[in-house]
Amino acid sequence: xxxxxxxxxxxxxxxxxxxxxxxxxxxxxxxxxxxxxxxxxxxxxxxxxxxxxxxxxxxxxxxxxxxxxxxxxxxxxxxxxxxxxxxxxxxxxxxxxxxxxxxxxxxxxxxxxxxxxxxxxxxxxxxxxxxxxxxxxxxxxxxxxxxxxxxxxxxxxxxxxxxxxxxxxxxxxxxxxxxxxxxxxxxxxxxxxxxxxxxxxxxxxxxxxxxxxxxxxxxxxxxxxxxxxxxxxxxxxxxxxxxxxxxxxxxxxxxxxxxxxxxxxxxxxxxxx
Amino acid sequence: xxxxxxxxxxxxxxxxxxxxxxxxxxxxxxxxxxxxxxxxxxxxxxxxxxxxxxxxxxxxxxxxxxxxxxxxxxxxxxxxxxxxxxxxxxxxxxxxxxxxxxxxxxxxxxxxxxxxxxxxxxxxxxxxxxxxxxxxxxxxxxxxxxxxxxxxxxxxxxxxxxxxxxxxxxxxxxxxxxxxxxxxxxxxxxxxxxxxxxxxxxxxxxxxxxxxxxxxxxxxxxxxxxxxxxxxxxxxxxxxxxxxxxxxxxxxxxxxxxxxxxxxxxxxxxxxxxxxxxxxxxxxxxxxxxxxxxxxxxxxxxxxxxx
Numbered sequence: 001x002x003x004x005x006x007x008x009x010x011x012x013x014x015x016x017x018x019x020x021x022x023x024x025x026x027x028x029x030x031x032x033x034x035x036x037x038x039x040x041x042x043x044x045x046x047x048x049x050x051x052x053x054x055x056x057x058x059x060x061x062x063x064x065x066x067x068x069x070x071x072x073x074x075x076x077x078x079x080x081x082x083x084x085x086x087x088x089x090x091x092x093x094x095x096x097x098x099x100x101x102x103x104x105x106x107x108x109x110x111x112x113x114x115x116x117x118x119x120x121x122x123x124x125x126x127x128x129x130x131x132x133x134x135x136x137x138x139x140x141x142x143x144x145x146x147x148x149x150x151x152x153x154x155x156x157x158x159x160x161x162x163x164x165x166x167x168x169x170x171x172x173x174x175x176x177x178x179x180x181x182x183x184x185x186x187x188x189x190x191x192x193x194x195x196x197x198x199x200x201x202x203x204x205x206x207x208x209x210x211x212x213x214x215x216x217x218x219x220x221x222x223x224x225x226x227x228x229x230x231x232x233x234x235x236x237x238x239x240x241x242x243x244x245x246x247x248x249x250x251x252x253x254x255x256x257x258x259x260x261x262x263x264x265x266x267x268x269x270x271x272x273x
Numbered sequence: 274x275x276x277x278x279x280x281x282x283x284x285x286x287x288x289x290x291x292x293x294x295x296x297x298x299x300x301x302x303x304x305x306x307x308x309x310x311x312x313x314x315x316x317x318x319x320x321x322x323x324x325x326x327x328x329x330x331x332x333x334x335x336x337x338x339x340x341x342x343x344x345x346x347x348x349x350x351x352x353x354x355x356x357x358x359x360x361x362x363x364x365x366x367x368x369x370x371x372x373x374x375x376x377x378x379x380x381x382x383x384x385x386x387x388x389x390x391x392x393x394x395x396x397x398x399x400x401x402x403x404x405x406x407x408x409x410x411x412x413x414x415x416x417x418x419x420x421x422x423x424x425x426x427x428x429x430x431x432x433x434x435x436x437x438x439x440x441x442x443x444x445x446x447x448x449x450x451x452x453x454x455x456x457x458x459x460x461x462x463x464x465x466x467x468x469x470x471x472x473x474x475x476x477x478x479x480x481x482x483x484x485x486x487x488x489x490x491x492x493x494x495x496x497x498x499x500x501x502x503x504x505x506x507x508x509x510x511x512x513x514x515x516x517x518x519x520x521x522x523x524x525x526x527x528x529x530x531x532x533x534x535x536x537x538x539x540x541x542x543x544x545x546x547x548x549x550x551x552x553x554x555x556x557x558x559x560x561x562x563x564x565x566x567x568x569x570x571x572x573x574x575x576x577x578x579x580x
Contacts (some may be wrong), residue, residue, distance in 0.1 A: 014381050015390050022397045025412045026456060030424060032415060044426040090304035097297035105305070112312065114509075118540045119557040119564075121393065123315035123322060124551060146311050149304055154368035178296055182491035209407040209519040210537075214545050224407040227524050231411070238415060245408040256403030263399050264463045268505055 013067035029249070033242035040238045055243035063245055068226035072248075075137055075222060076205040079144040083201045086145075087152030092182045094153065095160035097170075113152040117210045120146060125214055132217060135217045143211050151266060155200070158265075159193025160186055186237050199259045200266040223248045316561070319554045327551035336551075343555035353556060354540040355531065363446075363535060364514050367453050372506065374452035374454070375461025376499070380491065382462070383469040395466075406456070410523030411453040414439065424448075442532035445525050449533050452520055457513075461506050468502040469495055502573070508571040512564055536560060 012173045032040060034051035059065040094102065123142055125134070132140040163186060171181050187194070212222040221229075231238055256263065323343050325336045347353055376404045378398075382391050401409075417438035425435035438444035442535045472495055518537040521527065527534035527542065540560065544553030 008386055011381060011384060012390065014377070015387060015394050016379055018381075019390075019394050019397055021455070022394075022401060025409070025416065025452075026400055028416060029408070030413050038506075041421050044419045044429065045421055045423050086303040086307055089300040093297045093300035097300075099297045105301070107568070107572055108308070110572055111565060112308070112566045114512035114516075114571070116518075116537050116557070116560055116564060118516070118518065118537045118544070119319065119561045120312070120315050121541070122544045122554050122557055123319040124311075125545075126322065126550060127315060127318060143313050145307060149308055153304060178300070182300070190566055202427065203403055207403075207405040207407075209405075210523070210541065213522075214541070224405055224519070227405075227411060228407055231414070231523065241411055242415065245405075245411050248405050248409050249403075252403045252405065253400055256399045257396065260396055260399040263402060264460075264467055265575050267402065267460060268464070268509060 002227050013054035026249075026253075029245050031245045033239060035239060036182050037239060051175045055239035056239055056247075059127075059191050059247065061244050064138075065223075065226055065247075068221050068223045069247065071137065071220055072206055072223040073146065075140045075220075078137070078141045079148050079205045080198050080201040082141065083145055083148040083152045087149050087197070088156050088187065088194060089182065090153050091160055092186050093155030094157045109150040109153055112146060116210075121211055121214050128215060134215060135220050137220050139215050140212060140220060140222070143215070144205045145206060147204055151200050151204070152194075152197040155262075155265065156190060157194050163189050194264070196259050196262045199255050200262075203255055206252050208246075307429070319557060322550055323554035323558050325551050327554070329548035329550060339551070343551045344559070347552060347555045347559065352531070353536075353539065356534050356536045359531075359534060360514060360517075360536045363450065363453075363517075365510060366446075366450050367457070367514075368507070368510060370450075370454050371458045371461045371510070372503070374458045375506075376465050378458070378462040379465035379469055380495075382466055398463055400446070401456045401459050404456065406519035407523045409452055409456055411522040413448060413520070413524045417444075417448040439525055440529055442529055443534045445529055448523055449521050450567075453514075453517070453522065456520070457510065460500075460510075464506055465499055465503040468499045472496045504574050505571070508567055508574070512567050512571075515560060515564060515567075 033055055034053070035046075035049050036052050039046050039049045094105070101252065120143065124139070126140045128134045165183055167189075168181055171185060176184070207224065208222075209224040209228065212220075212225045213228070216222065216225065222246050223244070227241065227248060230244075259266065322336075324338055324340060326331040326342075327336045328340045340481055378394075382395055417421050419425070419435070419437040419440060422438070424438060428435055428564075436444050438448045477490075477494060480490050484490060514535070516537050517535055518541065521533055521538055525533045536556075537560075540553050542554045543549050543556065547553075
């Protein structure tokens with residue numbers, strides 16, 4: 001084997017090893033969700049087993065789990081809808097107007113990406129308690145906007161900037177006002193960016209745990225909170241836990257694959273394009 | 274001979290339309306007002322709370338103002354300083370691995386050959402990034418289980434004895450580090466890959482003709498394009514680790530003892546287990562100050578030319 005072939009082999013081997021590393025925890029979760037209790041508690045763990053869907057049947061019949069998934073759906077889609085409604089006009093303004101204080105506004109939007117949720121969770125808990133909003137969808141939707149809105153504003157501003165100004169100038173000649181231009185030109189032409197930002201907003205709201213953990217108790221508990229709630233007691237229902245985990249992770253994985261080309265942009269607020 | 278001067282091409286100015294004085298603000302108002310109501314107002318409320326004696330389990334004597342007492346107590350609190358030090362230790366444990374692995378993967382993905390395999394790996398990178406952080410913690414708990422965890426099986430294959438990972442202080446710290454490396458190495462890899470793709474093709478091809486050593490290529494041609502990404506990763510990951518909660522909470526709840534008690538976990542416990550909201554708010558405000566410094570750094574590094 002000459003050095004070039006050797007290098008090619010090492011290249012392939014490395015790629016394959018990393019692929020295994022990346023997919024293993026995911027694979028292990030799905031595999032464990034299909035094992036029966038005996039196989040789950042086998043020591044050392046078994047790799048060949050007869051798959052069973054009993055844990056999926058179990059969570060299907062468990063109102064707590066289905067309720068939590070419905071809560072997650074309600075919260076994540078309402079947050080996304082609101083973030084797009086409120087964020088796109090702001091993005092239009094940032095993309096097309098010059099005004100004082102624009103830089104400070106940017107700074108503020110971007111710092112929202114970095115702030116620890118615990119900073120807001122404490123006061124929001126106290127405020128929601130006073131307002132009687134604890135354990136409601138509304139409080140989660142509002143607080144999730146604190147990280148979804150900046151993402152939508154950032155990605156859409158970027159997208160709107162790439163729309164050529166000529167189209168807009170032509171529209172101005174036809175006496176269109178800014179609202180018309182935003183509504184008839186920017187929204188339709190910026191649709192790809194809006195879709196990407198909406199998907200990010202959905203993924204982040206769907207995955208969130210800390211706020212949901214402290215702000216909900218029973219009625220509005222989301223799926224990640226339920227998944228965590230099994231973790232007490234002596235004999236853990238691992239099959240049920242992993243089945244719930246799989247059900248939670250599958251939709252976001254699908255969405256993430258849809259926006260895989262934009263993943264870095266969404267996670268860095270555009271620092272590297 | 275008249276010298277030939279070439280005017281620089283006119284810089285294309287960003288389109289800027291005439292507009293009424295208030296138009297930009299009308300478009301901004303909904304987002305700004307919302308963020309104000311859900312971001313700034315609660316933060317101010319937290320500042321006020323941090324100046325009070327505010328324990329939810331002892332409400333009968335009200336919540337008297339105590340000035341900076343909570344801050345003084347927090348700064349003198351060994352446990353708080355230890356959690357900050359532990360968070361820093363976690364950062365310096367995972368970052369070198371994530372960076373080294375990330376660069377290697379980015380280079381392997383950038384290198385020509387095995388097109389289909391590279392495409393598959395590239396797509397698979399987003400799987401860890403999108404996996405619900407809380408579920409990552411649950412998977413970690415299963416993998417690192419003492420009796421039926423697959424981590425011990427791997428250890429046995431390599432002739433090492435099994436370990437009660439999550440019951441052992443060092444083992445638990447290592448276990449959360451492994452899960453963090455699993456989840457965030459792809460992030461580093463994707464950022465570095467974006468950097469590598471910025472190297473002009475002709476430059477890279479010329480360099481490949483000059484040298485066959487990938488290391489020389491990396492050092493002299495690709496490195497300058499990797500540095501901005503490196504800065505971004507270092508700053509963003511430090512902010513992410515300061516707010517790291519979900520994965521660690523589901524995996525170890527900060528234990529055993531205080532072995533994985535990172536700063537966000539600790540503040541959550543003070544606020545929502547001990548219900549000492551005054552102290553927790555003071556801690557959170559200090560964390561916020563730290564984060565704002567980091568954001569400033571991040572923005573001055575990346576958003577210099579915002580028009």
